[in-house]
Every structure is written in structure tokens, then in C-alpha cells.
Amino acid sequence: MLGLGMDQLRSDMNRLLALLFHQGVLDEQFLQLQQLQDETSPNFVSEVVNIYFHESEKLLRNIRGLLMDKEFSDYKKIGIHLNQFMGSSSSIGAKRVTNVCVAFRAASEQNNHPGCLRALELLEHEYCYLKNKLHEFFQIEQQRALAAGVRYPIQN
Amino acid sequence: MVMAAESQFHVLAVDDSLIDRKLIEKLLKTSSYQVTAVDSGSKALEFLRLNANDQSDPKTPVSPNNNQEVEVNLIITDYCMPGMTGYDLLKKIKESSSLRNIPVVIMSSENVPSRISRCLEEGAEEFFLKPVSLSDLSRIKPHMMKTKLKDQKQEIKEELEKQEELKNPEFQLQHQQLQQHHQQLLLPQEKLQEQQSLPQSNNNKRKAMEETLSPDRTRPRYSSIATFV
Numbered sequence: 001m002l003g004l005g006m007d008q009l010r011s012d013m014n015r016l017l018a019l020l021f022h023q024g025v026l027d028e029q030f031l032q033l034q035q036l037q038d039e040t041s042p043n044f045v046s047e048v049v050n051i052y053f054h055e056s057e058k059l060l061r062n063i064r065g066l067l068m069d070k071e072f073s074d075y076k077k078i079g080i081h082l083n084q085f086m087g088s089s090s091s092i093g094a095k096r097v098t099n100v101c102v103a104f105r106a107a108s109e110q111n112n113h114p115g116c117l118r119a120l121e122l123l124e125h126e127y128c129y130l131k132n133k134l135h136e137f138f139q140i141e142q143q144r145a146l147a148a149g150v151r152y153p154i155q156n
Numbered sequence: 157m158v159m160a161a162e163s164q165f166h167v168l169a170v171d172d173s174l175i176d177r178k179l180i181e182k183l184l185k186t187s188s189y190q191v192t193a194v195d196s197g198s199k200a201l202e203f204l205r206l207n208a209n210d211q212s213d214p215k216t217p218v219s220p221n222n223n224q225e226v227e228v229n230l231i232i233t234d235y236c237m238p239g240m241t242g243y244d245l246l247k248k249i250k251e252s253s254s255l256r257n258i259p260v261v262i263m264s265s266e267n268v269p270s271r272i273s274r275c276l277e278e279g280a281e282e283f284f285l286k287p288v289s290l291s292d293l294s295r296i297k298p299h300m301m302k303t304k305l306k307d308q309k310q311e312i313k314e315e316l317e318k319q320e321e322l323k324n325p326e327f328q329l330q331h332q333q334l335q336q337h338h339q340q341l342l343l344p345q346e347k348l349q350e351q352q353s354l355p356q357s358n359n360n361k362r363k364a365m366e367e368t369l370s371p372d373r374t375r376p377r378y379s380s381i382a383t384f385v
Contacts, residue, residue, distance in 0.1 A: 029287045036182045051175055087265045088175045091287050
């Protein structure tokens with residue numbers, strides 16, 4: 001029975017990844033991360049992604065804080081935060097988030113305050129979607145790890 | 157020399173982004189390199205100078221790499237970093253007499269042609285666009301090999317010069333004896349060539365003599381070292 005469970009989990013995972021690729025949420029860089037995961041670092045992907053979540057939320061808070069300030073004018077600082085966010089997003093394969101950062105940066109370079117606010121909302125939305133989907137992905141991975149941990153004498 | 161061939165390459169990675177540091181570290185380890193990762197150009201220089209100083213200590217002729225100190229074989233650095241950029245770091249390395257021979261590779265998330273050419277002109281060996289892949293890293297090995305080979309040749313040269321100074325009279329005698337021995341080996345061949353055709357024989361003789369002179373310059377030396385060791 002667990003054998004079927006394993007197959008089911010595997011296909012769930014592949015289906016989720018296929019969807020995310022199709023939507024442009026993730027790109028090949030995410031696969032590269034998976035390829036780097038091995039016996040010496042079995043939790044590599046989740047470690048890196050958790051660092052990403054932690055850093056991203058800090059950056060988003062900083063950007064929102066800056067833009068919401070009535071006397072805001074430091075577009076350069078927004079640019080610096082965005083570059084960081086863009087870099088880490090592209091490093092984990094978060095394609096849509098990266099693209100929104102690019103558009104956001106263009107708005108900040110034009111000192112376009114309303115444009116920046118719109119871009120920030122879009123960025124937060126994309127980031128939330130990505131985070132939810134990646135949580136889903138790791139849940140499936142965890143279940144697979146648990147299922148693989150149970151051994152049966154007879155295997156197909 | 158066998159030790160040098162089997163010893164691992166050590167790469168110093170410089171990036172202010174924690175995620176990118178984790179990534180490059182994993183990529184390098186997967187490629188079987190030893191890694192030290194730091195988060196700034198100044199920390200990189202600190203690490204390099206610390207280890208360069210250890211290496212400038214007088215070495216014993218038998219084991220050039222005691223492997224207590226770390227020898228950095230390549231530096232891979234991000235371009236965009238606060239404070240000292242990757243370009244600034246590259247310049248400082250090339251300006252340093254002790255560090256300039258270490259190959260430097262630049263990484264950047266932005267594809268800016270003027271940036272790329274500036275770095276290459278300043279002496280960077282490669283410019284990788286982020287995210288860096290395993291296939292990108294397959295390009296760094298030749299640069300590390302080239303420097304190691306150059307270092308080995310330099311060590312051999314210094315070793316030879318030292319041996320010559322120490323054992324001068326005996327060395328000279330052995331060298332002469334070996335040369336005579338080689339010439340004796342060649343004599344029957346020359347006689348053969350003279351018998352075959354007269355006009356060509358002179359060329360062959362000269363060629364044969366030239367062949368004895370240039371490679372034999374090095375060969376007797378190696379064998380004389382073997383006897384001393």
C-alpha cells in the first residue's frame with residue numbers, strides 16, 4: 001500500500017512542479033538546487049529556501065516601511081533592497097518574483113512613487129503565492145521522506 | 157611532486173549574499189574543491205594575506221606544501237558588494253605582488269558588457285552570470301592547473317639552481333661524464349649516416365649534435381639529482 005503511496009506522492013510533486021514551471025513561477029534554477037541536494041546535504045533545498053523566506057520578508061518590510069513614509073525620497077535605498085531581493089530570487093529560481101523586481105526597480109529609477117506602490121503590492125502578492133506553493137512542495141517532500149523511511153521486506 | 161598532483165584545489169568565494177554564498181559553496185564542494193566563503197572583499201584580503209604570509213616563510217626543499225597553511229588556488233567573487241566591489245577586490249589582488257598570480261573569477265547577476273570587459277581587462281580570468289551553474293565551474297580548473305604548473309616549474313628551477321650552487325665541482329664532473337657517455341652512444345649512428353650519403357650526413361650530424369645538446373642539458377641534471385637524493 002505504501003508503494004502506491006510513494007508513487008502518488010511522486011506524481012503529486014511532479015504535478016506541482018510542472019504547474020509552477022508552466023506558470024513561470026519557478027525556472028530551471030530550482031531544479032539545479034534539487035540536483036545539488038545529496039547525502040552530504042540532504043536538506044539543502046529547504047535550508048536555502050528558508051533563508052530566502054527569512055531575508056525576503058525582511059526586505060519587503062523595509063521596502064514597505066520606506067515607501068509608506070510620508071517624507072519618502074530615498075529611491076536609491078529602495079533600489080539597493082530590490083537588487084538584493086532580485087539576486088536571491090533568481091538564485092533560487094523564483095522567476096516571477098524576479099521579474100516583478102525588475103519592473104519595480106524601473107519605477108524606482110524614475111522616482112515614480114505610485115508606480116512603486118503598485119509594484120510593491122504585486123511583489124508581495126507574487127511572493128505570497130510562491131511561499132505557499134513552496135510550502136506545499138516541502139510538505140510532499142516530507143511525506144516522501146517519511147514513507148521512504150518505512151522498510152518492507154518485499155519490494156516491487 | 158606527487159603530493160602536489162593529488163592535493164585538492166582550494167577556492168576562496170566572496171559574496172555578501174548569504175544565499176549565494178551557500179550556493180557557491182555547495183557548487184564548489186560538489187566539484188570536489190575545498191572552499192572558504194567570506195562575505196566581503198576586506199575579509200577576503202584578510203584571509204589571503206594571512207595565508208600568503210605563512211607561505212613566505214622559508215620552505216624546506218623536500219615538501220613545499222606542508223598543508224598546515226591554506227594555499228588559495230582561485231578567488232571567485234561577486235561583482236556587486238557594498239563597500240569594496242568585486243572589481244575593487246580584483247584590482248587590489250592584481251596590485252599585490254604576493255597575490256597577483258592567483259586567478260580571479262567574477263560573478264554578476266547583471267549582463268553589462270562594459271562591466272564584463274572592464275573586469276577581463278583588469279585581469280579576471282572568467283566572468284560568470286548568476287545564477288552560476290556546475291558547467292560554469294568546470295571552466296575554472298584550467299586556470300588553477302596553469303598556476304600550479306607554473307609554481308611547480310618555478311620550484312624545480314629554484315631546486316636546480318640550489319643544487320648546482322651546493323655541489324658545483326662534483327656536479328660539473330658528473331655532467332661532463334654524462335655528456336661523454338651520450339656522445340659515445342651517438343658515434344655508431346653517425347658512422348651509419350656517413351656511409352649512407354655524404355651531403356646529407358653533415359646535416360644529420362648537426363641535427364644529431366643539436367639533439368644531444370638541448371635535451372641533454374636538462375636530462376643529465378635530473379639524473380644527477382636522483383643520485384644525490
